[in-house]
Amino acid sequence: MSDDSGRVPAIEVQNLTVSFGCRPALLDVTLSIDPGLLVGVIGPNGAGKSTLIKAILGFVKFDFGKVLIQGDTVESAKGKVAYVPQRGAVDWDFPITVEEVAMMGRYGRIPWWRDPTAEDRRIVAEALEMVRMSDLQQRQIGRLSGGQQQRVFMARALAQGADILLLDEPFAGVDAATERAILDVLDRAKASGRTLVVVHHDLATAAEYFDKLVLIKQRLYAYGDPVQVLNPELLGEVYEGTLRVFQDLPGRENARV
Amino acid sequence: MFEQIFHAFADPLGQTFFQKALLGGSVAAIVCSVVGCLVILRRMAFLGDALSHAMIAGVAGGYLFMKLLFAVEAHAPSMLIGSLIAAVVTVASIGFVSRVSRIKDDTAIGIMYTGVFAAGVVLVSIFRNYVHIDLVHFIMGDVLGVADSDLWVAAIAAALVLSVVVLFYRYFQLTSFDPIMAASLGMPVVLIDYALTTCVSLVVVSAVSMVGVILVVGLLITPAATAYLLCDRLDRMMILAAVFGVTSVTGGLYLCMWLDSSGGGAVMLFCTFQFLVVLVAAPRYGMLANWIRRTRMVPQQLMEDVLATVMRGGGSPVSMAAISDYLKESRDGVAGALRSMVREGLLSKNRDGVTLTEAGEREARRILRAHRLWETYLKHVGMPVADLHRRAHVLEHVHDPESVAYLDDLLGHPEHDPHGSEIPPTVNACFAGGMCTISELREGMTVRIESVGPTAERLGIEAGESVRVGPRSLGGTAWCLVRQDGTEVLLDHEAADDVKATIV
Numbered sequence: 001m002s003d004d005s006g007r008v009p010a011i012e013v014q015n016l017t018v019s020f021g022c023r024p025a026l027l028d029v030t031l032s033i034d035p036g037l038l039v040g041v042i043g044p045n046g047a048g049k050s051t052l053i054k055a056i057l058g059f060v061k062f063d064f065g066k067v068l069i070q071g072d073t074v075e076s077a078k079g080k081v082a083y084v085p086q087r088g089a090v091d092w093d094f095p096i097t098v099e100e101v102a103m104m105g106r107y108g109r110i111p112w113w114r115d116p117t118a119e120d121r122r123i124v125a126e127a128l129e130m131v132r133m134s135d136l137q138q139r140q141i142g143r144l145s146g147g148q149q150q151r152v153f154m155a156r157a158l159a160q161g162a163d164i165l166l167l168d169e170p171f172a173g174v175d176a177a178t179e180r181a182i183l184d185v186l187d188r189a190k191a192s193g194r195t196l197v198v199v200h201h202d203l204a205t206a207a208e209y210f211d212k213l214v215l216i217k218q219r220l221y222a223y224g225d226p227v228q229v230l231n232p233e234l235l236g237e238v239y240e241g242t243l244r245v246f247q248d249l250p251g252r253e254n255a256r257v
Numbered sequence: 258m259f260e261q262i263f264h265a266f267a268d269p270l271g272q273t274f275f276q277k278a279l280l281g282g283s284v285a286a287i288v289c290s291v292v293g294c295l296v297i298l299r300r301m302a303f304l305g306d307a308l309s310h311a312m313i314a315g316v317a318g319g320y321l322f323m324k325l326l327f328a329v330e331a332h333a334p335s336m337l338i339g340s341l342i343a344a345v346v347t348v349a350s351i352g353f354v355s356r357v358s359r360i361k362d363d364t365a366i367g368i369m370y371t372g373v374f375a376a377g378v379v380l381v382s383i384f385r386n387y388v389h390i391d392l393v394h395f396i397m398g399d400v401l402g403v404a405d406s407d408l409w410v411a412a413i414a415a416a417l418v419l420s421v422v423v424l425f426y427r428y429f430q431l432t433s434f435d436p437i438m439a440a441s442l443g444m445p446v447v448l449i450d451y452a453l454t455t456c457v458s459l460v461v462v463s464a465v466s467m468v469g470v471i472l473v474v475g476l477l478i479t480p481a482a483t484a485y486l487l488c489d490r491l492d493r494m495m496i497l498a499a500v501f502g503v504t505s506v507t508g509g510l511y512l513c514m515w516l517d518s519s520g521g522g523a524v525m526l527f528c529t530f531q532f533l534v535v536l537v538a539a540p541r542y543g544m545l546a547n548w549i550r551r552t553r554m555v556p557q558q559l560m561e562d563v564l565a566t567v568m569r570g571g572g573s574p575v576s577m578a579a580i581s582d583y584l585k586e587s588r589d590g591v592a593g594a595l596r597s598m599v600r601e602g603l604l605s606k607n608r609d610g611v612t613l614t615e616a617g618e619r620e621a622r623r624i625l626r627a628h629r630l631w632e633t634y635l636k637h638v639g640m641p642v643a644d645l646h647r648r649a650h651v652l653e654h655v656h657d658p659e660s661v662a663y664l665d666d667l668l669g670h671p672e673h674d675p676h677g678s679e680i681p682p683t684v685n686a687c688f689a690g691g692m693c694t695i696s697e698l699r700e701g702m703t704v705r706i707e708s709v710g711p712t713a714e715r716l717g718i719e720a721g722e723s724v725r726v727g728p729r730s731l732g733g734t735a736w737c738l739v740r741q742d743g744t745e746v747l748l749d750h751e752a753a754d755d756v757k758a759t760i761v
Contacts, residue, residue: 057441078443108442167425
């Protein structure tokens with residue numbers, strides 16, 4: 001990465017408002033994410049976390065505001081941002097193999113009149129190697145374990161060669177070992193200079209996994225170091241009643257003893 | 258006898274109407290099936306139904322337009338354009354209704370297509386003196402009465418649609434599989450949706466004259482669904498669907514000749530029959546395969562217990578009775594497990610009992626490795642030694658490669674379990690040519706260094722050199738490599754994880 005792009009934020013969101021009907025999914029969100037960070041997005045259910053991801057991808061219409069990707073508007077930054085969908089959003093019965101999914105990462109660069117080149121195949125093979133999925137290239141994606149499925153989509157994002165990766169709940173419904181394996185891939189992607197934005201649901205691990213945290217519920221409540229963001233007062237305001245369970249947990253155990 | 262069969266197949270081929278039906282039907286079926294693959298993957302099957310019904314309004318409209326304005330009777334191109342317009346109007350109004358109200362898509366489809374269909378029927382019946390459209394023909398189709406104009410329509414529609422699907426295959430594939438990513442790459446998702454809808458309208462229009470409004474949706478989705486049960490790739494699914502489309506038409510036409518039945522009906526009947534056969538017999542996603550898998554399935558746990566038991570036999574044959582006594586399992590259960598394991602090539606059977614095959618031994622070592630690592634882990638987290646074996650026996654069934662690798666790394670790649678038995682090394686660290694990290698290797702092996710990561714760079718080992726693995730020291734936390742000049746290099750856990758080597 002050149003010196004210049006080091007100063008331009010990887011993702012810049014300015015006064016973004018997105019609504020479905022009369023309720024805003026996002027309201028006046030302003031956020032600037034520097035390159036090379038692993039950023040977690042936290043917030044209660046329905047807080048607009050996925051909407052934020054989709055806005056950065058340019059998939060939802062804005063009511064107001066703008067999103068800049070490395071200084072360019074989303075419309076002109078097509079393909080610069082790679083995306084790993086939520087597990088529930090994928091049709092796992094789709095007739096498609098691991099290799100084909102990874103190859104989709106290259107689609108943005110293959111014109112419609114041409115077939116994938118040897119170079120594309122090499123990049124795909126490398127991406128699959130990086131997530132340790134080379135052995136299962138010809139497997140249909142429904143016949144993989146949860147962690148393997150997640151890694152296939154990671155490979156796709158890597159094959160895309162994008163500097164910015166967005167992941168929607170990659171840790172949802174995977175076991176501890178898989179979580180660790182995914183985290184390992186994230187760390188390696190970060191080490192290669194990429195910016196990662198990850199929607200995350202588990203507050204207990206958020207501080208450990210991420211460099212910075214975004215706390216949203218329609219509005220942006222905080223963006224910064226995990227220690228600052230994860231303060232009980234702020235969390236109490238955002239999660240309202242739902243977080244009390246989490247906070248009381250140690251207390252209740254003491255009471256039982 | 259043979260002559261009779263020969264005539265049954267050959268005679269119809271000599272007749273022009275049969276040739277035309279076969280040709281036109283096959284062309285329509287091929288393109289229907291290929292597009293149908295996208296239709297079923299996008300869950301748009303109902304839309305095909307809607308479009309075919311809406312067509313009648315378009316056909317009638319096109320007919321009337323040319324007749325009243327230019328006095329041209331049954332002008333085929335304008336009827337075709339009329340059908341396309343009707344299709345687009347239907348699709349647009351479906352989208353409109355579901356957008357402006359709380360009514361969901363499927364209901365909106367049901368309302369709008371019956372509405373447009375009804376409008377067509379009323380139109381045709383009001384102007385019955387001007388419009389010579391046979392409603393029954395339209396609804397039931399007449400594959401044996403295929404006119405030359407129908408053939409041309411089918412051929413042009415097929416050429417057009419197939420070129421679009423082949424040229425923009427990747428666009429259709431990605432927008433069907435992951436529209437969000439497609440949009441993020443800058444693909445015109447909405448445009449592609451409309452292109453597909455137009456393709457569906459075109460193929461429906463070209464196929465309606467042959468199989469009729471009611472059956473056309475079957476030709477669209479049944480061959481595609483049949484192929485779906487057999488394929489794991491979209492391109493192959495499309496090819497196979499086209500094959501099934503052609504066989505449906507061929508089989509159906511013969512059926513119709515022999516039984517003297519309705520052509521369209523026979524085609525769809527044969528098509529459905531094909532689907533049912535595949536549904537039962539498909540090798541992976543079929544009912545029979547599912548059933549066999551379920552009945553043959555030996556509980557994984559029992560299979561692993563058997564492997565471990567036979568391995569404890571140390572190479573000499575173990576009898577079934579001994580296994581069932583040792584595991585306290587029923588004879589029948591063990592016998593079933595043994596049969597299935599012999600079939601899978603894990604065990605080989607002889608007069609005195611069973612022994613492990615090479616694959617079985619590898620599997621058994623994997624389980625033993627998991628068992629002993631679990632024992633080490635349990636000791637590590639503070640469980641009394643007396644309880645280790647029992648708990649590890651339960652936990653050893655958690656042995657997916659990732660979990661075991663995690664335990665191994667957490668425990669510092671131990672060589673022995675708490676009872677002092679050796680923990681079998683990973684598979685890759687056993688045979689010549691296998692690649693693994695230094696941390697997985699055992700004393701005495703000779704390896705060639707493949708890559709040296711950043712944490713090990715300062716040690717001076719280089720990729721390509723050949724080294725021997727020495728004994729571990731410092732309580733198993735230091736790895737020793739003996740270089741060819743006799744000098745020794747010590748690696749800590751982190752460095753040993755960072756150097757990859759191939760076993761010579």
